[in-house]
Amino acid sequence: MEGLTLSDAEQKYYSDLFSYCDIESTKKVVVNGRVLELFRAAQLPNDVVLQIMELCGATRLGYFGRSQFYIALKLVAVAQSGFPLRVESINTVKDLPLPRFVASKNEQESRHAASYSSDSENQGSYSGVIPPPPGRGQVKKGSVTHDTVQPRTSADAQEPASPVVSPQQSPPTSPHTWRKHSRHPSGGNSERPLAGSGPFWSPFGEAQSGSAGGDAVWSGHSPPPPQENWVSFADTPPTSTLLTMHPASVQDQTTVRTVASATTAIEIRRQSSSYDDPWKITDEQRQYYVNQFKTIQPDLNGFIPGSAAKEFFTKSKLPILELSHIWELSDFDKDGALTLDEFCAAFHLVVARKNGYDLPEKLPESLMPKLIDLEDSADVGDQPGEVGYSGSPAEAPPSKSPSMPSLNQTWPELNQSSEQWETFSERSSSSQTLTQFDSNIAPADPDTAIVHPVPIRMTPSKIHMQEMELKRTGSDHTNPTSPLLVKPSDLSEENKINSSVKFASGNTVDGYSSSDSFTSDPEQIGSNVTRQRSHSGTSPDTAAPPPPPPRPQPSHSRSSSLDMNRTFAVTTGQQQTGVVAHPPAVPPRPQPSQAPGPTVHRPVDADGLMTHTSTSPQQIPEQPNFADFSQFEVFAASNVNEEQDDEAEKHPEVLPVEKASDPASSLRVAKTDSKTEEKTAATAPANVSKGTTPLAPPPKPVRRRLKSEDELRPEVDEHTQKTGVLAAVLASQPSIPRSVGKDKKAIQASIRRNKETNTVLARLNSELQQQLKDVLEERISLEVQLEQLRPFSHL
């Protein structure tokens, strides 16, 4: 590297920064992670940062020596001043302002005070600002030196301090207040009297409003005054460096000192809480937390049981109420145990509280534990420039989170998840409207959305979900070729309905996969179909577009009932078409009571259909969790209707099977008679609206394909059972003449629809049964009351 000439101010500033980054106190090499963080705080684009790193030779050497570091800082200043990055510019650019580092994790660099004095101000603010690291002895030291520095920093202190420092302000507020401090008017800084932390605090409040923002923290850090702090800081154990992590921490140290002395007793647990934002966990802090975690639970991927965590946090001597609040905040999945992320969040909150910050009402974003790999993957993508950083040791811990900083980036994902979660709840509440049987389709979307959050939350790893999807797709391939195209459409129809039901035919397993498949193609749905869980599998897909895309074959667009129409029409017109139409009609599905025959590929279509039916209804009840039963009712109703229709249609085909299913279906009919009619009407319009009857049993078409669909055609003839319903349904369904070419698709579609209908009906059945139970219960209670009221009549 070329020789670097630095002005005095620069020299001091850079050495301070170096000390800051020199958490290992080697005085020679700075930790990459810290440096990267610093550079990020400079608010330079990632490529610029990389370029700087290259230029200064760190990339070549693999580490940041002092010279490299200084050069890098100079380049940062160059870049921030808008000059092109050149090696020569290091020495040629005159009067280069000191590099700015935003106080908050990422902002530290941005705010670099233009002048050292301003930096000093910032520093002062830091001292005030960062009380946290109470436990850190270093902090204390910092505070000592801080006093000397104070005059300068006080002015600056305000900025960063506000969020962090003052107990006056609760941390959560911060990023704004943080920012405000960013730049204090440099003028007054140096003159600030040393008043001590007191004045800092007040200016903090003022500064907040005025200053540019939290960046100041860092800038405060840089000024020379901190240098002394730095020195002391550097000497202090790495833990204290945590404090210094924030540039502001330097200042904080000074202030912290005053405050920290009391906290010393608190012990390292209270590592300087880097409140960049202000809840961000610095690397050192994180490392510390991880180490503590290991003392309790050696497996980083494991949990800390509640009792152990309770003991551990009780040592912090916080009141139980606060500890329980912290627990409530940090136990994200409410399982009574703490994962590494949760533990770090809890620890961080404890530290914050110890430092005087008020506990937030809800968990700050940066403390959100990584719930799902989804976020992780997203985070990884988000941090291209942090490659070096991620390599830092601090990142070691949680496998879940690629890096702490990624937490912030995961926030969008988290937000999305939370939004999904929220929407889910909203939908649940609105699900009650589903009971009207008119909005069959309406819930489809919400349900589908609901489907997303549900599986995500429960599925620990995205990879797993992906695997499930892969499995699904794999199963798809097993299906005969052509059906794939058709089936997806049919399946999608089914899915739509299923999705509305929300559990997609209650396949718990499928539910998860459904969620995956929801985003995946219909092929997965098809695979589901093959597994005879078509309903569930397809539902996610259908959920997306509420009305399933018009089936390739209009003839099968609708559930069995529709098929009936076509069947009849077709049969009269063309045998083939009729045949095609018929097969789609799912053979009467076995009632939910019937054991679900998972025979996906039954030789007899009717059987297959029946089994499918049985499985689908059963699957529906299997997922009561998020079920909106009302949705089920609606769906079940429609399903029931559909199924009934389907069954009727399928009757002719498989007599033995149908016999079994027929009684079942008739049973169902009996039960759901009144409802069926409503539902039929409801489903009919719903179906119609959907365009294609999603209720067509999905698996059936698949199976049919396997064999030779033509064989199945005959089933259409059965209308024994709900002919009336069927007719109504059929009538509602648009009957479309099918060409031979579309027959298969139509069959598949109809099968799918039938299956969907089946599912709906099954659900309806279960709901009705439940209602019956409730009514009986009420009756019993009423009778009891009546007896009680009757005075001794029985005596």
Add this chain to the structure above:
Amino acid sequence: MAVCVAVIAKENYPLYIRSTPTENELKFHYMVHTSLDVVDEKISAMGKALVDQRELYLGLLYPTEDYKVYGYVTNSKVKFVMVVDSSNTALRDNEIRSMFRKLHNSYTDVMCNPFYNPGDRIQSRFVSLGRAFDNMVTSMMIQVC
């Protein structure tokens, strides 16, 4: 809309009781207290079978002129009692069930907190446990109309 929600421990002392402030709270407390008898009766009636066969939702405990009282009991004999306004005819049984389900979930969350000792009152005034529980109850009281 629930006008009063109460959580009663196994030993029949209240863990949490909250009413909408408009009414005379004492009346609600009394209603909840008297409903405990009905709850016990239902439990014993159903209790012939094993506990796990017993359903958690007890249903309408008894109706008065103005109010209806619903009950729910967990497997650990912790009882939830909810008093709703009779004028809310729109409140269906399923909705009551879902409200109880939410109550149960929130109660479970409180239980999961290792800093909560079973048998303590669920206090929400501090920044502590019960905060979420209380919020949930509030939402139930406000929104379920």
